Amino acid sequence: MFYFFVLLTVVAAFDIEIHNKYETLERSEFVEYFNSLNLTYKIGVESLSSDHKHCTFMNHDINLPTITHDVSFMALPESFDAREKWSNCPSIRKIYFQNICGSCWMFGTASTATDRNCIHANNYKDLSEQDLSCCTDCYENLCSGGNPTKAFEFWINYGLVSYDCQPYNYYPLMKHRYCSQTCVNGVNYYQDKNYGGRVYKVPSDEHQIKAELVTNGPIEATFVIYDDIMDYTHGVYVHKYGENRGYHSVRIIGYGEEEGVKYWLIANSWGRTRGLNGIYKIKQFQPEIQMEDWLLAPMPKGF
Numbered sequence: 001m002f003y004f005f006v007l008l009t010v011v012a013a014f015d016i017e018i019h020n021k022y023e024t025l026e027r028s029e030f031v032e033y034f035n036s037l038n039l040t041y042k043i044g045v046e047s048l049s050s051d052h053k054h055c056t057f058m059n060h061d062i063n064l065p066t067i068t069h070d071v072s073f074m075a076l077p078e079s080f081d082a083r084e085k086w087s088n089c090p091s092i093r094k095i096y097f098q099n100i101c102g103s104c105w106m107f108g109t110a111s112t113a114t115d116r117n118c119i120h121a122n123n124y125k126d127l128s129e130q131d132l133s134c135c136t137d138c139y140e141n142l143c144s145g146g147n148p149t150k151a152f153e154f155w156i157n158y159g160l161v162s163y164d165c166q167p168y169n170y171y172p173l174m175k176h177r178y179c180s181q182t183c184v185n186g187v188n189y190y191q192d193k194n195y196g197g198r199v200y201k202v203p204s205d206e207h208q209i210k211a212e213l214v215t216n217g218p219i220e221a222t223f224v225i226y227d228d229i230m231d232y233t234h235g236v237y238v239h240k241y242g243e244n245r246g247y248h249s250v251r252i253i254g255y256g257e258e259e260g261v262k263y264w265l266i267a268n269s270w271g272r273t274r275g276l277n278g279i280y281k282i283k284q285f286q287p288e289i290q291m292e293d294w295l296l297a298p299m300p301k302g303f
Contacts (some may be wrong), residue, residue, distance in 0.1 A: 041235030
């Protein structure tokens, strides 16, 4: 019975007629056609699909603890935005840009760790995505994807330096030049390290995810992306057309409901020119995209 329900959900979301139009119409014609359908979201003329690189690998073999909240005693708000609750943490408001390198796993890890550091340890330093190039267990070819679970474990075991020490620079990563153990600002690399305390899974349950967001802050999520999300401009994204382009890592920073559709509020790493200034609203529990299947929550050392 469960599998029958999932099949119905998938069919109801993906639309073969829209997909056929996507494959056959000129780009401008298709955008006009799609936006005339009055669906839950709109798309733009400029697509990101040709630039996307597969950037995340899942690893369900790693045994992580699963932390739950007693939601029976929690009055969860109908909508939530971590940028508002923790307005003292500027990192939560930041939108990052991975450029043409498939390094979303680095951003998903470092930015979520940075947010949690600020929320729980009052540490306002941005952690370096670039330093994760030293995590040789995290990837095979760095700009072709990595493993966020192992990346969080690297933060815990080996630490991450600050962004000021090692700012993001995709060019050497694309050229296979990794793991520089020096700081561009002259600070001692090893003394600049910040260490994580633990990482755990968040259950694939609406109330548990919301409770974790409200209590502890942004969550790192890995999900399947299709061509249509790379065309998204605003509204609530529901997968309708396009090919599977692999896994992608982002931060979930909140949730809400728009015209009866519940969504997760996502901070992406495709820059502010994509989505709604870098923010995406993605419909909850779409089986095709698996957003809720592998959610990771890090905590700073001592917490």
